[in-house]
Amino acid sequence: MVTEKDVEHIGELADIGIDSVDLATFTGQFNAIVEYFDVLDRVQGEGAVTRDLYNVLREDVVEPSLSQDDALRNAGAQEDGFIKAPRVM
Amino acid sequence: MAVHTISFEPEDRYNAFLKVCAKPTHGEGKLAGIAIAVKDNISTQGIETTCASKILKGYVPPYDAHAVGLIKNAGAAIAGKTNMDEFGMGTSTENSAFGPTLNPCDTSRVPGGSSGGSAAAVAAGMVRMALGTDTGGSIRCPAAFCGIVGLKPTYGRVSRYGLIAYANSLETIGPMANNVTDVSLLMSVIAGHDRKDTTSHDKPFNHTPSADIKGLRIGIPGEYFGKGVDPEVAVVVRRAIARLEELGAVTVPCSIPSMEYALAAYYVICTSEASSNLARFDGVRYGPAADTRKSWHAAYQDIRKQGFGPEVRRRIMLGTFALSSGYYGKYYAKAQVARENVRKDFARLFSEVDVLCGPTMPTIAFKLGEKSDPLSMYLSDILTVPVNLAGIPAISLPCGKVQGMPVGLQIMGRPFEDERVIDAAYAYEQAVKP
Numbered sequence: 001m002v003t004e005k006d007v008e009h010i011g012e013l014a015d016i017g018i019d020s021v022d023l024a025t026f027t028g029q030f031n032a033i034v035e036y037f038d039v040l041d042r043v044q045g046e047g048a049v050t051r052d053l054y055n056v057l058r059e060d061v062v063e064p065s066l067s068q069d070d071a072l073r074n075a076g077a078q079e080d081g082f083i084k085a086p087r088v089m
Numbered sequence: 090m091a092v093h094t095i096s097f098e099p100e101d102r103y104n105a106f107l108k109v110c111a112k113p114t115h116g117e118g119k120l121a122g123i124a125i126a127v128k129d130n131i132s133t134q135g136i137e138t139t140c141a142s143k144i145l146k147g148y149v150p151p152y153d154a155h156a157v158g159l160i161k162n163a164g165a166a167i168a169g170k171t172n173m174d175e176f177g178m179g180t181s182t183e184n185s186a187f188g189p190t191l192n193p194c195d196t197s198r199v200p201g202g203s204s205g206g207s208a209a210a211v212a213a214g215m216v217r218m219a220l221g222t223d224t225g226g227s228i229r230c231p232a233a234f235c236g237i238v239g240l241k242p243t244y245g246r247v248s249r250y251g252l253i254a255y256a257n258s259l260e261t262i263g264p265m266a267n268n269v270t271d272v273s274l275l276m277s278v279i280a281g282h283d284r285k286d287t288t289s290h291d292k293p294f295n296h297t298p299s300a301d302i303k304g305l306r307i308g309i310p311g312e313y314f315g316k317g318v319d320p321e322v323a324v325v326v327r328r329a330i331a332r333l334e335e336l337g338a339v340t341v342p343c344s345i346p347s348m349e350y351a352l353a354a355y356y357v358i359c360t361s362e363a364s365s366n367l368a369r370f371d372g373v374r375y376g377p378a379a380d381t382r383k384s385w386h387a388a389y390q391d392i393r394k395q396g397f398g399p400e401v402r403r404r405i406m407l408g409t410f411a412l413s414s415g416y417y418g419k420y421y422a423k424a425q426v427a428r429e430n431v432r433k434d435f436a437r438l439f440s441e442v443d444v445l446c447g448p449t450m451p452t453i454a455f456k457l458g459e460k461s462d463p464l465s466m467y468l469s470d471i472l473t474v475p476v477n478l479a480g481i482p483a484i485s486l487p488c489g490k491v492q493g494m495p496v497g498l499q500i501m502g503r504p505f506e507d508e509r510v511i512d513a514a515y516a517y518e519q520a521v522k523p
Contacts, residue, residue, distance in 0.1 A: 007406070014364060014409040015386060016402050017394025026403065032464050033407060037357060039350045040423040045430050056287035070151035076378020085373045086381045086388035 002030045092116060097124050097168045099215035103191040105206040106169045108137055113166035119278060121164030126210045126219040129170040130177055131262060132251035133157055136167065140253050141185040142175045144396030148375045154251020155286065156220060156262045156279040163278045168216050171206030175398045176367065177224050177255045179203050180469045181460070184400045189457060194236060194494055198454040201234030203227040207265050208235040217266060218275050222252060224260035225355055226473025229485035232265060233497025234454035236487045238272045238514065239265040243505050244480030245290040248283030256362040259477040269486065269515040273298050276507065296508045298515035303337030305513060306442040312348040313447025313472055321491040326448045329488035329498045329517060336516050343438050347430040348475060354427035355474035356467055357411045357420045364408030370396065403463060431478045439503045444513050448472060449485040449497030472499065482507040486514045
């Protein structure tokens with residue numbers, strides 16, 4: 001059973017911006033969906049999946065990429081050629 | 090190279106396009122002068138790309154997706170950007186921030202999703218071909234609902250570079266058109282290796298469809314005709330499979346036991362990946378600007394509350410939940426085991442048969458607004474998601490009608506045998522051609 005308090009906590013973790021109206025709706029839907037997910041309790045099989053995976057790397061040399069203008073073009077706010085973000089501290 | 094211009098001014102009565110390019114330019118090549126519509130989660134240099142989300146309103150990519158670059162190099166004219174469920178999250182194209190797309194076969198019904206705009210644009214004859222993307226059925230479902238052909242290629246066969254990520258381990262770009270030949274032609278342009286997508290394989294697609302399917306072994310999984318599948322849809326699809334038998338194919342009944350939990354596994358994995366991928370939408374680098382006077386979390390929450398629609402917010406939260414401390418083992422880890430079981434089931438079947446056939450969707454296109462609760466919408470994806478979990482190719486093509494609405498035949502194949510899937514579809518298409 002997922003409670004409104006749980007959903008509020010998840011909303012905080014996800015920085016999704018949740019209010020009291022959302023909370024009741026999402027909690028109801030969450031419970032129906034999570035109840036459906038419980039079918040996974042019946043899954044049998046190996047825990048760890050191993051596969052022939054390898055890293056795909058290239059030589060560490062400078063290659064053409066976006067210009068500073070292009071990289072900044074879609075930024076909401078800029079200052080002195082940098083992207084301006086809300087304060088973190 | 091000579092540059093030409095075409096005029097593209099369709100009468101879009103279905104809200105298939107989010108943006109129309111009225112005078113696109115094109116060069117020479119295999120696709121010379123063909124107007125191609127591109128789903129709005131695929132980056133197009135200089136053309137607004139929103140993923141049908143308010144959070145990307147005004148975003149103009151500074152580069153092309155690899156697949157877009159390839160079709161331009163082959164002479165295609167980019168006709169515009171098509172409507173979709175926001176970030177690809179949906180089965181009906183109702184989850185677009187810019188209004189739903191209507192099904193050209195019946196405007197009271199959904200076109201399917203999430204590539205509903207691309208399917209409607211092709212079905213209505215506005216364009217000959219379109220690019221879609223398929224994470225859990227998003228090419229095949231709208232192809233089935235609108236009565237066109239759509240291929241979900243093998244994972245890794247088409248570069249995902251420039252596809253705005255929702256669930257990386259599942260999704261792929263693929264071709265949509267009115268017939269198998271055009272789907273095959275578009276696939277031959279977009280397939281191949283791209284060093285900017287490290288999951289891409291060096292498997293070009295140089296193929297001319299062949300209608301010879303004598304001796305083809307077709308598996309018929311019982312689960313594709315079981316609970317939840319409309320009996321009328323099942324009858325139409327069984328009739329199409331009988332037609333393939335008349336052409337020399339051999340059918341073998343079989344079973345995919347892991348289907349029992351494939352849908353739950355799919356939704357745990359796709360929401361988990363979405364919760365991570367969509368963390369980048371913060372109003373800082375693109376989209377409407379965050380208020381930089383506020384603290385980070387306050388500004389971030391404001392922009393995401395206003396910018397994301399309900400389904401996207403729900404999936405981000407479900408994924409955050411499935412990955413959170415105390416639940417990871419119960420949901421995400423179990424979903425990965427289930428995914429491996431789905432892969433093993435397909436591998437076992439493909440050691441005995443060449444392709445698998447069944448319906449693409451359990452029903453015909455539903456009415457707009459009919460599925461208002463999220464879980465009932467998710468359940469519509471039951472027959473398409475196993476393919477994405479296993480990374481195998483699958484095509485949907487029209488095979489008849491129920492209540493006047495198109496029904497899709499789904500043909501699934503071994504990894505990197507997209508050609509065989511195309512051939513089986515082509516054989517059917519040629520046999521029923523009027």
